[in-house]
Amino acid sequence: MFNALRTDELLLGIARILRRAAASEGPLDGFERSLALSATSVARLLASEQRALPGIETETRRRLDLALAADARPLAVASRAQIAQAPDAAALGEVLTALLADLPRPDPLRSAVQGALRWMADAEVAALAAGPEGVPA
Amino acid sequence: MSAAGEQAAALLRSLRGSTLDGVGDPVRIRAIEQLEGGWSRHSYVATVEDADGSTRRLIVRVRPEDTVLDSDLETEFRTYLALADEPLATPRVYSYEPARETPFGGPFFTMEFRSGAAANVWRAPDRAELEADWNGDRAIATDFVDQLASLHQVPTGPLDGVLETRDFAASVDRWQELYERVRVVRDPIVDEAYAWVRDRVPTPVAPALVHGDYRIGNCLVDRGRISAVIDWELAYVGDPRFDLGYLSQPYETGKFTRPGSALLGAVADREWLFARYEQRTGAAVDREVVRTYTALGALMLIAIMSVGVRVYADGGTDDIRMAWSRFVFPGLRQDLAGLMDW
Numbered sequence: 001m002f003n004a005l006r007t008d009e010l011l012l013g014i015a016r017i018l019r020r021a022a023a024s025e026g027p028l029d030g031f032e033r034s035l036a037l038s039a040t041s042v043a044r045l046l047a048s049e050q051r052a053l054p055g056i057e058t059e060t061r062r063r064l065d066l067a068l069a070a071d072a073r074p075l076a077v078a079s080r081a082q083i084a085q086a087p088d089a090a091a092l093g094e095v096l097t098a099l100l101a102d103l104p105r106p107d108p109l110r111s112a113v114q115g116a117l118r119w120m121a122d123a124e125v126a127a128l129a130a131g132p133e134g135v136p137a
Numbered sequence: 138m139s140a141a142g143e144q145a146a147a148l149l150r151s152l153r154g155s156t157l158d159g160v161g162d163p164v165r166i167r168a169i170e171q172l173e174g175g176w177s178r179h180s181y182v183a184t185v186e187d188a189d190g191s192t193r194r195l196i197v198r199v200r201p202e203d204t205v206l207d208s209d210l211e212t213e214f215r216t217y218l219a220l221a222d223e224p225l226a227t228p229r230v231y232s233y234e235p236a237r238e239t240p241f242g243g244p245f246f247t248m249e250f251r252s253g254a255a256a257n258v259w260r261a262p263d264r265a266e267l268e269a270d271w272n273g274d275r276a277i278a279t280d281f282v283d284q285l286a287s288l289h290q291v292p293t294g295p296l297d298g299v300l301e302t303r304d305f306a307a308s309v310d311r312w313q314e315l316y317e318r319v320r321v322v323r324d325p326i327v328d329e330a331y332a333w334v335r336d337r338v339p340t341p342v343a344p345a346l347v348h349g350d351y352r353i354g355n356c357l358v359d360r361g362r363i364s365a366v367i368d369w370e371l372a373y374v375g376d377p378r379f380d381l382g383y384l385s386q387p388y389e390t391g392k393f394t395r396p397g398s399a400l401l402g403a404v405a406d407r408e409w410l411f412a413r414y415e416q417r418t419g420a421a422v423d424r425e426v427v428r429t430y431t432a433l434g435a436l437m438l439i440a441i442m443s444v445g446v447r448v449y450a451d452g453g454t455d456d457i458r459m460a461w462s463r464f465v466f467p468g469l470r471q472d473l474a475g476l477m478d479w
Contacts, residue, residue, distance in 0.1 A: 004322050005450055005460055128467060
């Protein structure tokens with residue numbers, strides 16, 4: 001979820017490689033072939049991500065909200081409101097980093113937030129492994 | 138002159154201007170071919186004709202302008218030079234061209250061609266080959282750990298002035314500073330992992346040569362034996378346990394989105410490797426220290442790959458492999474969460 005490069009930027013990158021391959025005279029050399037294969041891989045991974053990401057983000061937010069709702073400290077209350085207003089995953093990452101930096105170690109809320117992030121990390125990898133067809137690994 | 142002709146001329150000039158052992162008496166470059174792979178360095182294999190009519194191959198290692206890592210090519214060249222007489226499988230270097238504008242797209246050095254191929258642990262057939270070695274005579278596995286034990290015992294005196302010396306805190310600082318400089322988005326798992334690593338300062342040990350990127354993919358394997366340990370661009374003098382932690386990452390087993398080999402580094406059983414390392418070095422392997430360095434290894438990979446992503450995002454390169462590395466982050470993030478017992 002906390003991933004750099006937007007979908008449009010990645011699609012443009014794939015298009016550049018396709019154009020270059022189409023303009024190439026003769027067979028591709030090893031280096032050009034590795035670029036073409038990387039572009040194919042980016043396309044498949046992006047498709048897998050696009051398929052799963054909305055669901056992962058919704059569930060991650062739900063788990064975080066559940067954890068924060070159970071804590072009455074001002075930091076938790078403020079963070080809960082900020083998460084609700086965070087427009088995208090990048091903004092969510094900023095809020096969570098600030099929250100974790102301010103929580104004591106150890107702390108039940110810290111553990112709960114970490115649990116939600118662990119779920120998100122596992123779900124994201126599972127989604128990429130499932131491929132654009134969505135077949136579970 | 139064609140691009141290939143200009144490369145050949147530059148290469149010949151570099152070799153003829155060198156007095157290092159093994160440079161020979163080159164008179165002509167017969168062929169140059171770029172090799173597959175190479176993220177922070179581009180590599181070429183050149184066929185060189187000597188004055189006596191004989192031919193041989195050598196490697197040209199180039200630091201391109203849009204590299205993912207701002208590591209110094211001259212340092213890497215001098216590291217190879219300093220290790221030439223050590224009991225390590227490192228190729229000899231022949232010449233160094235420091236100019237930024239060359240027909241190869243950056244400064245380069247030349248080195249001995251060693252037979253063999255580097256395993257790509259993200260490819261199932263390569264993993265199967267390594268597993269067959271482990272289930273067979275374990276020659277690759279044995280070479281792999283013995284080379285690591287040997288490099289950790291290289292006297293560091295000759296490396297003074299060549300390699301940076303870095304303690305634990307400096308190592309963490311290096312990757313965190315780089316990450317903070319180039320990151321495109323904020324990742325709470327990465328930020329937490331840096332804090333977790335900083336809380337786990339290992340008991341210091343005597344500084345040693347650290348390869349910095351020790352994995353089977355940076356070894357050439359020829360007929361079932363390791364013929365060369367290459368890619369020394371991340372080497373430094375510091376805690377040798379970094380190499381053990383780094384190669385203990387799930388990523389280095391060939392994990393990407395699916396699990397990789399069950400073997401450590403896709404090469405050997407974890408406890409066997411550590412036991413043999415202990416036997417060869419006389420140093421006990423503290424598993425918790427290894428765990429700390431495993432996390433730091435993952436953070437290092439994220440920092441380095443973030444450079445490529447940043448360069449790509451800023452339009453500094455259209456090398457799609459830099460963008461591809463963004464899909465490595467979820468797996469590394471998952472590994473970090475696991476290492477921290479989340």
